[in-house]
Amino acid sequence: MIDFITLDQLGLVEAAMIFLVALSSLLSSYRLFKGPTVLDRLLSYSSLSAKIVIFLVLESIFNRRVAYLNLAFIYAILSFLGIAVVARFVEREEG
Secondary structure: EEEEEEOOHHHHHHHHHHHHHHHHHHHHHHHHHHHOOOOHHHHHHHHHHHHHHHHHHHHHHHHHHHHHHHHHHHHHHHHHHHHHHHHHHHHHHHO
């Protein structure tokens, strides 16, 4: 017979996942502020934006709310557009 995850174990899994996303976000934030070049900072911002989207999706799954998924989708689109604009600007400045 299959053993299902109990509510206590699910809370532990949720806490572990949020901790890992927060830890990796902290490391990306360090690179964002200490990056030696603009491109390093842009890559770090992209990584941090992806982690924020992951966090919103996790919250949507654990809280069973669709609004967080919509917010994650909108944030991902706006983040992509922002990164594309900044990358285009950096490309013109360097070239």
